Amino acid sequence: MEIAVGDDSPSEDEFRFHTVGEQLKAARERLSLSLADLAARTRVPMRHLESIEKSDFSALPGSTYTLGFARSYARAVDMDAIKVSADLRSELAQSGHEGYQAPLQNYEPTDPARVPSRTLAWTAAAIGVLVVAGYFVWRSMMLDAAVDITMPSTPIDKAAPAKAVTAVPSGEVATSGAVVLTATDTVWVKVYDADNKRLFEKEMQSGDSYTVPQDANKPMIVTGRPEVLNVTVGGKAVPALGPPDKTVADLEISAKALLSRQPAGTTTP
Missing domain, CATH: 1.10.260.40 (lambda repressor-like DNA-binding domains)
Incomplete structure (x- = not known):
């Protein structure tokens, strides 16, 4: 069995x-x-x-x-x-x-099959662009506020040495002429008139120049590195706009105003 x-x-x-x-x-x-x-x-x-x-x-x-x-x-x-x-x-x-x-x-972060979708990747990229754009807007607003702060120094370009600026003795120049700003290093510059109309705004590189319109209504400047701007009136150099690495703001840069300024170091804008 x-x-x-x-x-x-x-x-x-x-x-x-x-x-x-x-x-x-x-x-x-x-x-x-x-x-x-x-x-x-x-x-x-x-x-x-x-x-x-x-x-x-x-x-x-x-x-x-x-x-x-x-x-x-x-x-x-x-x-x-x-x-x-x-x-x-x-x-x-x-x-x-x-x-x-x-x-x-x-879905949780510990899920092993988690792979970002293409939409998620593009969304992250867009957020990154917005963050960068927001930073530059903030930076521009801070500079417009003309806060007197020490700007980060930038190494001087040895290939383009700064031109010597000499004060012009009183009485040897006229009170008019073209005002020209020439950068000897990287510097952010904003020029505007008495009506707050923006005439010029740019991060100038070494060798860049800007001629202030002679008919501008009381043109003024904001910059964080006045020492790297060579300023001429009618082709003749005038004193620096301010002490090194100090923000200057609401400084008039008409020919008459520049020629009446004292040499750099006697006053602080």
């Missing part, structure tokens, strides 16, 4: 599940693993694993992430990850969820 040996393994019918989630759950339970154990192995949030088991795809962050989570789940319970992924893709398509995309805020 043949005695049947007891077998605790489940029958074939018991492994015929309707969804991929049910198959994964059965495999997990065979290994006596809890969802917390599986989350620790896969680094997939436990709520996402539970949603996969229940086929609650609307609670998951999109089909791409769902398939990635399912493959991680399958590998953790010794199932064929490729087959699980293919079966789940078919299940998603049949249930109408293949193309859905849930809000990404449901």
Whole structure:
């Protein structure tokens, strides 16, 4: 008489599940693993694993992430990850969820399949551009406020040595003539008139020049490095606009005003 040996393994019918989630759950339970154990192995949030088991795809962050989570789940319970992924893709398509995309805020930083989308990358780039633009606007506003601060020094370009500026003795020049500003190093300059009309604003480089319109209504200047600006009136040099690395603001630079100034160092604008 043949005695049947007891077998605790489940029958074939018991492994015929309707969804991929049910198959994964059965495999997990065979290994006596809890969802917390599986989350620790896969680094997939436990709520996402539970949603996969229940086929609650609307609670998951999109089909791409769902398939990635399912493959991680399958590998953790010794199932064929490729087959699980293919079966789940078919299940998603049949249930109408293949193309859905849930809000990404449901997704956590520790999710292993997290890959920034192209939209997210472009959004980050746009934010970066806005931050840079905001910085330059702030910098311009601070300079316009004419706060007397020490400007960061810039190495002098040895290839373009500064021209010597000598004061013109009183009585030897006329009270009119073209006012020309020439930069000997990098310097930000803003010129405006008595009506606050902007006549010129630029970060001048060594060798750049600007001629102040002779018909301008009381032209004035703001700059942070007056010592690197050579100023001439009618082709003749006049004293520096101010002491080194000190911001000057609301300083009139008409020919008459410049010729009546004292040599640099006797007054502080």
